[in-house]
Amino acid sequence: LPASLGRGCLGRWLLATRGWALLGAGTGSCSCLRWRHQPPLLLRAARQSIGTQAGGLKAAKPGGNSKDVSVQRALNEETLVSAAQKVKEAGRDFTYFIVVLVGIGVTGGLFYVIFKELFSSSSPNKIYGDALEKCRSHPEVIGVFGDSIKGYGEATRRGRRQHVSHIEYVKDGLKHMRLRFYIEGAESGKQGTVHVEVKENLETGRFEVRYIFVDVETYPRRTIVIEDNR
């Protein structure tokens, strides 16, 4: 009996020294010496002190009950969220939606522009490519410029020369386009300017070449006519 008394007192004292300022611990420590006379009260107080301690040693089963209670209380509180908060949330969602739409619109527009430029047969880039191929296979041009001919357009500020200068106009109800680009031979640095004009063919819907000629920058100036369908 004295041994169990000592062990019980030691247990209560350990609970108290952990800084648990609880009624159960307080009554446990001060009633340690009187436990023999009031065992049920002590045991009940001890169980209460352990049960209501959230992060204590025995937080498993008794603590689980308190956690269930707290979760249910949180759910009830969520359904009472105020109308003002709902409006704010909806406003934020709407703003995000608008931003996403604007982004998709801009990206789609850029894609459309680049597809039209690269794949449509009525884009200046396509016409420039076809005219360059015709220049490359023309014997007179090869004779002047050599075998490998480079083609380029107007120089932009960064030095890239991708932009081909062109004008579109309508004459007699048909669309015409005039292009101008430059070619250069590999050896001897000869430079030339190529002028192309195309006319829209209403039946096929594509552009037909009206004329292509090359101005060679030699002295005296030479003009090589590659195609003339006027």
Added chain:
Amino acid sequence: MEEYAREPCPWRIVDDCGGAFTMGAIGGGIFQAIKGFRNSPVGVNHRLRGSLTAIKTRAPQLGGSFAVWGGLFSMIDCSMVRMRGKEDPWNSITSGALTGAILAARNGPVAMVGSAAMGGILLALIEGAGILLTRFASTQFPNGKE
């Protein structure tokens, strides 16, 4: 104008590489300054020192990655121009895709394909924006730039 009379291409690589490094370093510097400021202990001295350390450590790294991307892209672009003999938007798109693929080469073929797609799409968007701007600018001056 002398700068348009000479061939842009080999010198454009150095140009692009340096420009990309500057962009990355300045952007990274600003970003890392704010980040280092916020992730420091309370007190202006601590925060300033923290942001300075972050800039010194991370901004050159970002600048370096940007420079690698820009330099590689320009190199591939100039090589394609030389090979094809004509200057096209196709060159830029293919260069972007190849750059993305090469820079993801360590992560295996699937990652290379994904990175190439991203690089190609990014460059296509940039080219589209460039074309729009040039067309828009040229319509503003009907007698001038044609």
